[in-house]
Amino acid sequence: MQTTFGTGQATGESTDLAFTDPLTGLGNHRRFFDKVDRLISDRADDPAPFTVGILDLDGFKPINDLFGHKAGDEILIQVAMRLRASMDSHSTVCRIGADEYAFLYPMVFSEEAAAEKSRTLIEILSAPYDVGERTARLSASVGCSMFYSGDETTEILVSKAETALYHAKRSGRGRVVVYSREMEEAAKRVTRIEQALRRA
Structure with missing residues (x-):
């Protein structure tokens, strides 16, 4: 998504x-989709894996x-500050919803590494938050998807x-x-069953 703007501050x-x-x-x-789009096009000739993740605060x-x-x-x-501080120079974190953040790990190549990185983020966010005189505690849930081939678009990766x-x-x-592939198969099975029921 490349937009050409005129000059001027x-x-x-x-x-x-x-x-x-x-x-x-x-x-x-928009920034997140733009970053993932660019990475997909950068890796078009040599699609090395990378990780996309969505983090949602539990009980917010x-x-x-x-x-x-x-x-x-x-x-x-405070959540944004903690997430930003935990990113390395290659990685990106954005806020994409009310209490939803998305991250991009260009150098995380395996499902195991993606899960491990995500668990670290959850740990970082579970420390107490100062709210005036009181403190609050939160947990978070994370869903990740891996880019494996040039057929996958940003929309597909985010949807997964x-x-x-x-x-x-x-x-x-x-x-x-x-x-995982199993999740994909399960989703296809549900779709096939729904279609069969509609036809019946």
């Missing part, structure tokens, strides 16, 4: 704003209700990571699920 600033989450200062979903809504939205925003900013996240959330708090 004001345009550059508005372009940056279009790609930035105003609350945390991280990139937003009750904290928001209990402490109020201002405190909720403060926690989201979302499916993995859904499985992680269903199996309890603080879990990591990496999208």
